Amino acid sequence: MQAWDVIVIGAGAAGLMCAIEAGKRGRNVLVLDNGKRVGRKILMSGGGRCNFTNMYAGPENFLSQNKHFCKSALSRYTQWDFIGLVQQHGIAFHEKTLGQLFCDDSAKDIVEMLLREAKAANVQIALQQSITGVSFADGQYTVTTAELNRQCQSLIVASGGLSLPNLGATAFGFQLAEQFGLKVLPLRAALVPLTWQPSDKAVFEEISGVALPVTAQANDTLFPEDMLFTHRGLSGPAILQISSYWQPGDEVIVNMSPQTDLAAFLAEQQQAHPEQEVKTALAKLLPKRLVEKLIELQVFTNQPLKALNPKTTKQIADSLHGYIFKPNGTEGYRTAEVTIGGVDTDYLSSKTMEAKQQPGLYFIGEVVDVTGWLGGYNFQWAWASGWVAGQYC
Ligand code: FAD
Numbered sequence: 001m002q003a004w005d006v007i008v009i010g011a012g013a014a015g016l017m018c019a020i021e022a023g024k025r026g027r028n029v030l031v032l033d034n035g036k037r038v039g040r041k042i043l044m045s046g047g048g049r050c051n052f053t054n055m056y057a058g059p060e061n062f063l064s065q066n067k068h069f070c071k072s073a074l075s076r077y078t079q080w081d082f083i084g085l086v087q088q089h090g091i092a093f094h095e096k097t098l099g100q101l102f103c104d105d106s107a108k109d110i111v112e113m114l115l116r117e118a119k120a121a122n123v124q125i126a127l128q129q130s131i132t133g134v135s136f137a138d139g140q141y142t143v144t145t146a147e148l149n150r151q152c153q154s155l156i157v158a159s160g161g162l163s164l165p166n167l168g169a170t171a172f173g174f175q176l177a178e179q180f181g182l183k184v185l186p187l188r189a190a191l192v193p194l195t196w197q198p199s200d201k202a203v204f205e206e207i208s209g210v211a212l213p214v215t216a217q218a219n220d221t222l223f224p225e226d227m228l229f230t231h232r233g234l235s236g237p238a239i240l241q242i243s244s245y246w247q248p249g250d251e252v253i254v255n256m257s258p259q260t261d262l263a264a265f266l267a268e269q270q271q272a273h274p275e276q277e278v279k280t281a282l283a284k285l286l287p288k289r290l291v292e293k294l295i296e297l298q299v300f301t302n303q304p305l306k307a308l309n310p311k312t313t314k315q316i317a318d319s320l321h322g323y324i325f326k327p328n329g330t331e332g333y334r335t336a337e338v339t340i341g342g343v344d345t346d347y348l349s350s351k352t353m354e355a356k357q358q359p360g361l362y363f364i365g366e367v368v369d370v371t372g373w374l375g376g377y378n379f380q381w382a383w384a385s386g387w388v389a390g391q392y393c
Contacts, residue, residue, distance in 0.1 A: 001142075001148070001149050001150070001151055002030075002148065002149075002150045002151070003150075003151045003152070004028050004029065004030045004150060004151065004152040004153075005022070005027040005028040005029065005152060005153055005154065006019070006022045006027045006028070006029045006030070006152055006153070006154045006155075006156065006393050007029075007030050007031075007032060007141070007143055007150060007152040007154075007155055007156070008022075008029065008030070008031045008032070008156040008158055009031075009032050009033075009131065009143070009155070009156065009157050009158060009159050009172070009173070009176075010031075010032075010033060010157070010158035010159040010160055010173075010365070010367075011031045011032075011033035011035070011038035011039065011125055011127070012033075012038075012039060012040070012041055012042070012158060012159075012160050012365065012382065013039065013041070013042055013114075013365060013379050013382035013383060013386065014158040014160075014364040014365025014366070014381075014382035014383070014385055014386035015031055015033075015156065015158030015159075015364070015365070015386065016031065016038065016039065016114040016115075016117075016118060016386070017114070017382065017383050017386030017387050017390065018156050018158060018362075018364055018386035018387070018389045018390040018393065019031045019118055019121070019123045019125075019156075019390070020114065020117045020118050020121050020123060020390065021121075021386070021387050021389075021390020021391060022121075022123075022154075022156075022389075022390045022393050023118065023121025023122050023123040024121045024390075025390070025391070027154075027393070028122075029121070029122075029123045029124065030123075030124045030125075030126060030150065030152075031118075031123060031124070031125045031126070032126050032129040032131065032143065032145070033125070033126075033127050033128075033129060033168075034128065034129060034130055034131075034168050034170065035127060035128070035167075035168040036127055036128055037127070038111060038114070038115065038125060038127070039110070039111040039114060040167050040168060041160070041164070041167060042107055042110050042111050042114075042379075043107050043108060043111060044107070044167070045107055045379070046102050046103075046107060046376075048106060048107055049102040049103045049104075049105075049106065049107055050102065050103050050106075050107035050109075050110050050379070051096070051100045051101065051102050051375060051376040051379070052082065052086065052093070052101055052102070052103070052110055052376060052379050053079040053082050053083065053101050053376045053379055053380045053383070054079060054098075054099045054100055054101065054375050054376035054377050054380060055079060055083075055095065055099035055101065056098070056099040057074065057078075057079045057099075057372075057376065057377050057380045058074065059071045059074055061372055061373045061375075061377045062074075062370050062371060062372050062373070062377065062381065063190075063244055063245075063340060063370075063371045063372075064345060064369050064370045064371065065185055065344065065345065065346075065369055066345045066346065066369075068350075069345035069348075069350045069369075069370060070350075070370045070381065070384075070385075071350070072350040072351055072388070073350065073353070073381075073384040073385045073387070073388040074380070074381070074384050076384070076387070076388060077383060077384040077387035077388060078384075079101075079376075079380055081383075081387075082380065082383050083101065085113070085117075086110070086113065089109075089113040089116070091103060091105075091109045091110070091113060092104035092105060098375055099375070099376075100375045100376050101376060129145050130145055130146055131143060131144065131145055131172065132144050132145060132146060134155065134176055134179070136180070136358070136360075136361075139153065139359070139360070140152065140153060141153075141154075141155040141360065141361070143155065153360055154360045154361075154362065154393035155360060155361050155362070156362045156363075156364060156389055156393055157172075157173045157176055157177070157361070157362065157363045157364070157367055158173075158363075158364050158365045158367065158386065159172045159173035159176075159367055160173070160339075160365060160366045160367060161187070161338055161339025161342065161366040161367065162187060162189070162333045162339045163189060163192075163333045163335075163336040163337060163338055163339055164333070164334075164336075165333060165334075169333070173342075173343070173363065173367035174187070174342065174343070174367065177343045177347075177363065177367075180355060180357075180358045180361055181357060181358070182343055182344065182347040182348075182355055182357075182358070182363075183343075183344040183346070183347060184341070184342060184343055184344065185341040185342060185343075185344050185369045186341045187339050187340065187341040187342065188330075188339070188340050188341060189243075189330050189331070189332050189333045189336035189338075189339065189340075190243055190244040190336060190337070190338050190339065190340040190371055191240045191241070191243060191244060191336060191337035191338050191374050191378075192240065192243045192330040192331050192332065192335060192336035192337070193230060193232065193233055193234065193235035193239060193240070193243070193330065193331045193335060194233045194234045194235075194239055194243055194246065194252065194325075194327035194328075194329070194330055194331075195232050195233035195327060195328045195329050195330065195331060196232065196233045196234075196327070196328055197326060197327070197328045198328075200325070200326075201231075201232075201233075203293070203297060204229055204293070205231045206293065207229050207287075207289045207290060207293050208229050208230050208231045209228075209229065209230075210228070210229045210287045210289050210290050211226050211227065211228040211229070211236060211287075212226065212227060212256060212286060212287055212290065213225070213226050213227075213258065213259070214226070214227040214238050214254050214255055214256055214258060215238065215254070215255040215258045216238040216239055216241070216242040216252055216253070216254050217242065217252065217253040217254075217255075218242045218245045218246040218250050218251070218252050218253070219245050219246070219247070219250060221242065221245040222242075223237075223238050223241040223242055224238070224258055225237035225238035225241060226238060227239055227254065229290075232331065233327060233328070233331070234252070234325060234327065237374055237375075238254075239252070240337070240374050241373055241374050243330055244338075244340060244371060244373070246327070246330075248329060250327075251324050251325065251326050252324070252325045252326075252327060253322055253323070253324055254322075254323045254324075254325060255320075255321045255322065255323075256286060256290075256320045256321070256323055257285055257286065257320055257321060260285055261317070262282075262285075262316065262317035262320055262321060263313050263314050263316075263317035265281075265285065266278070266281060266282075266305065266308060266313045266316060266317065267313060269281040269284075269305055270305040270306065270308055270313075273305060274304070274305055274306035275304055275305070275306065276304070276305050277302055277303065277304055277305070278300065278301075278302050278303055278304075278305060278308070278316065279291050279292065279295055279302045281305060282316075282320075286320070294319075294320075299319050299320075299323070300315065300316040300319055337374065337378070338366060338371050338372070338378055339366060339371070340369075340371045341369055341371075342366065342367050342368050342369040342370075342371075343363045343367055343368045343369060344369055345368060345369050345370065348363060348368065351388070352388065352389065352391075352392040353368075353385055353388055353389040353392075354389070354392065354393075360393075362389045362392075362393055364382070364385040364386050364388075364389045365381065365382040365385055365386060366378065366381075366382065368385065370385070
């Protein structure tokens with residue numbers, strides 16, 4: 001039987017950060033992971049460049065049943081702390097948009113940075129570990145794998161969510177939470193493309209590849225970003241963002257021209273070019289293939305601008321400012337970036353991430369019911385919650 005102060009399950013963003021911090025405190029730390037490599041999601045994140053944090057990250061960018069829970073960790077280990085670490089390791093980065101920071105070169109830089117920090121803190125890492133059971137007796141946890149039993153005082157669950165099962169995602173953390181009496185809130189895929197109803201698929205798949213800036217709204221939440229038509233449905237940052245707020249059966253209301261009042265624009269165009277057709281005028285602002293498709297769908301009628309009256313102008317404008325899609329569902333965990341729901345924060349201390357009723361058991365990162373928006377927020381939660389647990393475990 002091996003004895004450790006701390007065992008961390010999951011060598012992802014949260015687990016590695018926690019292990020580093022605990023190791024720095026002189027704790028004897030082992031990280032176990034089922035994969036062949038550490039930080040597999042980091043490596044594939046941000047198109048291979050890892051959107052590792054967001055300059056504007058704050059509690060308002062997170063979904064959770066208890067929206068206050070994330071405040072403590074986020075304020076004690078901020079984006080600026082992580083940016084400082086990245087700078088200390090000489091990793092070049094840039095802001096892409098909306099405060100999103102990406103490596104200039106490769107996500108590998110972040111994983112290598114974490115591995116250097118882990119080595120300096122004497123953290124041990126064991127890969128390809130298949131955990132068959134966890135038990136608790138006399139203040140010690142026993143973690144069993146096929147080969148051996150290991151004991152520890154503090155057990156950190158950093159096994160992530162359910163997205164990308166082919167990258168090693170498992171329900172392990174949720175099952176362990178339930179084993180120790182913690183509630184797990186319903187799980188669903190988020191930051192995920194939405195799929196067409198069969199009737200819409202037949203119509204819209206022809207314009208797959210068309211992208212435009214929109215606002216996408218579901219349930220009183222609205223995101224202004226780009227939207228992309230795909231063969232399967234709608235994607236792009238605006239749709240990924242709204243997918244976290246969308247529930248089956250809900251509509252998504254898309255404003256296809258959020259910057260320009262189309263009624264005013266069409267009125268101006270009518271004055272300047274009365275012989276021009278509606279589709280020619282609209283194609284100055286919107287993708288031509290989309291305009292043609294909407295005419296084919298009889299969302300509005302193509303006609304010379306001079307034939308429009310204030311009522312028909314308003315009808316065209318309204319149909320584009322508030323186009324309603326009714327998605328069939330989402331692409332699910334196969335392509336989702338994150339899992340919404342997870343370990344109920346009521347059962348955890350927001351100061352330490354320790355289970356309130358189970359001393360020495362900690363949950364960090366995506367396994368917890370805290371989910372960030374698209375844009376580096378999920379990694380910031382992983383760093384912050386991992387850092388916090390690392391101070392106490
Ligand atoms: P993970 O990083 O998922 O790590 C969990 C680890 O636990 C994994 O290594 C897994 O193999 C291991 N594990 C699971 N089950 C077991 C088990 N039974 N036994 C042993 N080990 C186990 N967020 C951003 O902020 N910016 C981005 O650019 C970004 N891009 C993304 C791109 C993609 C394609 C995806 C899928 C996600 C992206 N995310 C991004 C989200 C982000 O990757 C996650 O929120 C973050 O990795 C969660 O960190 P974590 O440490 O909690 O879990």
